[in-house]
Amino acid sequence: MIEVKVPELxxxxxxxxxxxxxxxxxxxxxxxxxxxxxxxDKVNVEISAEESGVLKETLAESGDTVKVGDVIAKIDANGEAGAGGEDQSASTDAPKTEEPKQEEVKEVEEAKSNNETPSRPIASPAARKLAREKGIDLNDISARDPLGRIRQEDIVEHEQKSQAVKSQPKEEKKETxxxxxxxxxxxxxxxxxRQTIAKRLVEAQQTAAxxxxxxxxxxxxxxxxxxxxKDxxxxDNGVKLGFMSFFTKAVIGALKKYPYVNAEIQGDEIVLKKFYDxxxxxxxxxxLVVPVVRDADRLDFAGIEKEIGNLADKAHSKKLGLNDLQGGSFTITNGGVFGSLWSTPILNAPQVGILGMHTIQWRPVAIDxxxxxxxxxxxxALSYDHRIIDGKDAxxxxxxxxxxxxxxxxxxLEG
Known part of the structure; x- marks a missing residue:
């Protein structure tokens, strides 16, 4: 039997x-x-089978929380499709079972004819011995055998399910x-x-000045x-010329002049980043998700527009990978696409700066x-961590x- 585990993410x-x-x-x-x-917390990922076979059983349901390394399913490499998870024969790795004895079959049939259940669970000697060793009550076991006979693999499965339930964090009951x-x-x-977004936004406000x-x-x-x-x-490039490439280039030019905005705090050290992700x-x-344009300083305007468009498409189709979201050095958010005139963006920790763009509005401006x-x-707007960025630099x-x-x-020249 092949175990399917939650991989390192x-x-x-x-x-x-x-x-x-x-x-x-x-x-x-x-x-x-x-x-x-x-x-x-960041993206949806697909877990694939490491070997071919029949999916025998699933050990977690939709909505369950699972940790890296948890066994969440079992695959029978020798199974036949359509056999069903519960009706399939035991794996070659499971304890070997023997056929029910004639007296056991007779006991069950007599109980059925009298419309009653046997007072004592029917189990093989090996199953009884295993249950005693593990301290398991045979009355708590659900047998797969159509005659109700408990086998060794029933004991093993019951123990695994019990351990899985115990390992799950208990949900606090709240009165509604x-x-x-x-x-x-x-x-x-x-x-x-959404829970992670809420948690990290609160943490950003609590940990940064x-x-x-x-x-x-x-x-x-x-x-x-x-x-x-634009035409x-x-x-020439097969992509539209938007505002984001200009603001990305402008941000890079400003970060080069004010490097502390392109940094983060690690313990009692300031880490100045010499790259522009x-x-x-x-x-x-x-x-909200924040995919990262890698080495944006090395891209031209078309390269930036293409990469932003590609990342946005992946975000909306839920195809972003964890590598698309990790390691950014500075963030740009554009609330203007929704009509926002003014806002105070929250830091994308551990970054220490974020630029907020807003809607373009025609206003009378004094020329002289x-x-x-x-x-x-x-x-x-620039939100920044005042612990390492002074107001003058901001x-x-x-x-x-x-x-x-x-x-x-x-x-x-300067971007």
């Missing part, structure tokens, strides 16, 4: 929730075929107030990912440049002391982003 991921069984007991599975979808029928409500259990500074950007020159170049850019927040139905013009303006960083966006041609 990632350094910081030690458990997950069973989202959906893709195969059912009795189904034949090929080596490498996905049999289970597991929801982790009676809902007023006149004021109907709907109770929805939070997904593992978080502060936010603001500025506004005149988007006139950038919008004019994009209008002039040729699309023809920029996280881009993506909103999905299951919550006598003249006003309507300009497309965007508020931008303001300077945001001013640098503003300068590069308002003079977009400079991004070719």
């Amino acid at each position: 990632a350094e910081s991921v030690t458990e997950g929730t069973v989202a959906e069984w893709l195969k059912q007991p009795g189904d034949y599975v090929e080596k490498g075929e996905d049999i289970l979808e597991l929801e982790t 107030p009676n809902d007023d029928p006149a004021k109907p409500v709907e109770r929805i259990r939070m997904s593992r990912r 978080m502060l936010t500074t603001f500025n506004e950007v005149d988007m006139t020159n950038l919008m004019d440049l994009r209008k002039r170049r 040729k850019f699309l023809d 920029i996280g881009v927040a993506v909103s999905t139905e299951e919550g 002391k006598d003249n006003f013009e309507n300009r497309p303006m965007m508020y931008i 303001v300077g960083f945001l001013v640098k982003v503003k300068e590069l966006i308002e003079d977009p041609e400079s991004l070719l």
